[in-house]
Amino acid sequence: xxxxxxxxxxxxxxxxxxxxxxxxxxxxxxxxxxxxxxxxxxxxxxxxxxxxxxxxxxxxxxxxxxxxxxxxxxxxxxxxxxxxxxxxxxx
Numbered sequence: 001x002x003x004x005x006x007x008x009x010x011x012x013x014x015x016x017x018x019x020x021x022x023x024x025x026x027x028x029x030x031x032x033x034x035x036x037x038x039x040x041x042x043x044x045x046x047x048x049x050x051x052x053x054x055x056x057x058x059x060x061x062x063x064x065x066x067x068x069x070x071x072x073x074x075x076x077x078x079x080x081x082x083x084x085x086x087x088x089x090x091x
Contacts, residue, residue, distance in 0.1 A: 003069075005037035006046075013047070013057035024054035 012032050018025040027034050041047045046061045 002037050002040065005035075006041055009038055009041060010046070010057060010062055013055070018056045019059065020056055021048075021050045024048075024050040024056040026053050027055060 009032050012030045013019070013025075016025055016030045017023050018030065027038060032038060038047065041062075042049070042055070044061065044065055046058055046065055047055045048058050048061075049055050
């Protein structure tokens, strides 16, 4: 659920054109609430504050976060697969 909200927030910043410090906007102006998903993106430096409550989307940080999440999901999937194979290999 939070991941979906993060994607909506990123899309809102993109649509508003808030992609650089010069184009930073307040979340309210974009229609984004400063709740959990927003705060997580801010904490991970995907949304960067320029002052006066204005933020912009750092695309490079967003892509890095997405790549990291994909790697973690892949590793967890491989771990589950390996654990599922252990009984078969012992049997």
